[in-house]
Amino acid sequence: xxxxxxxxxxxxGNKIALTGQTPSAYFLDSILSTCKNELKRIRRxxxxxxxxxxxxxxxxxxxxxCGNDNSAPQATDYSQAAHWLSLPAVTEPVDVFYLYPTAWExxxxxxxxxxxxxxxxxxxxxxxxxxxxxxxxxAGNVFAPSxxxxxxxxxxxxxxxxxxxxxxxxxxxxxxxxHFNKGRPFILVGxxxxxxxxxxxxxxxxxxxxxxxxxxxAAYVIGHPVTDAYLTANPHLHFAAGPDxxxxxxxxxxxLPWLMGPIPSYMVWWGVS
Numbered sequence: 001x002x003x004x005x006x007x008x009x010x011x012x013g014n015k016i017a018l019t020g021q022t023p024s025a026y027f028l029d030s031i032l033s034t035c036k037n038e039l040k041r042i043r044r045x046x047x048x049x050x051x052x053x054x055x056x057x058x059x060x061x062x063x064x065x066c067g068n069d070n071s072a073p074q075a076t077d078y079s080q081a082a083h084w085l086s087l088p089a090v091t092e093p094v095d096v097f098y099l100y101p102t103a104w105e106x107x108x109x110x111x112x113x114x115x116x117x118x119x120x121x122x123x124x125x126x127x128x129x130x131x132x133x134x135x136x137x138x139a140g141n142v143f144a145p146s147x148x149x150x151x152x153x154x155x156x157x158x159x160x161x162x163x164x165x166x167x168x169x170x171x172x173x174x175x176x177x178x179h180f181n182k183g184r185p186f187i188l189v190g191x192x193x194x195x196x197x198x199x200x201x202x203x204x205x206x207x208x209x210x211x212x213x214x215x216x217x218a219a220y221v222i223g224h225p226v227t228d229a230y231l232t233a234n235p236h237l238h239f240a241a242g243p244d245x246x247x248x249x250x251x252x253x254x255x256l257p258w259l260m261g262p263i264p265s266y267m268v269w270w271g272v273s
Contacts, residue, residue: 073164075171076116078145079179083116083172085129086144087180094140094217095186097176098133099169099194100125101223105152111160112151116168121149132191140187143180145172149193161193166200173201177212188219195224195251202249203234210236213247221251 076083085100103124104114114121125146133142147168150160190198198221206213218240226249231237240248 073167076146076148076168078172078175083146084144085122085125085146086133086142088141088143090141090182092140093184095176095181095184096133096136096140096142097173097186097188098129098136098142098144099147099188099190099197100128100132100144101192101194102149102152103128104149108151109153109155111153111155111157113160113164114149114151116146116148122146128191133189136187136189141184143176145169145176147172147197152193158196161196162200165193165197166204169197170201170205173205177209181215183215185215185217187217190219190221190224192223195221199224199226199230202237203230207234207236216247218246219249221249223253224251225253226251 078084081087104118104121106112129144133144136142145168148164150157150165188198198219202219213236238248240250
């Protein structure tokens, strides 16, 4: 990642002012200057083709280096126990992987993402775990990661949740599969924002890992719509057809008694339950 600095040194050790300019930007300018000088040689020698090739290679290598600045969001490190709400002792032959509902909000109407160690989120996430995930403790070992969340802004909500919240959840699930699961069958559970994230995990990660999908007992996607269009786009997924059907999705949304007619979009996406 580029870090703004005030100076750097050239190849001869001379100090060069770089105020307001990142190191990669400085070196890009340097390479482009070299290219200009290289192109000037076209008029003075007959090695025109080689000069153009050299210049093109210099620019491409530099642009590649400048682009590799780690500016893309990075997933949370789930090798750290502090980033898990629950890492249970394994006593059952089946696991449960749980994603909590929205546990963090603020007053900003625009999308914001919480820190992974946001205290208020961790408090409400723990309460949600106690209300919901403990219902599965008689069925399996309940694993539950912390994951960064959207602030409940209705602005571009699905795309925002498909970003960092899903990035974290997928990283957590992948870590769970590789380090904790040990080949046991598992149940997936998500509610509200957790269900939206879970639907992304099912459509993406499970499509790419059919061997993992084959071990899924069921996925409870509660408070997020699983539509015909979604299932058509993801033929590796299906609704559970009965109590003995494994590998299927169980999903529903419920509405308040006073709500008549079509469910407003903000309620659909937020998960009214």
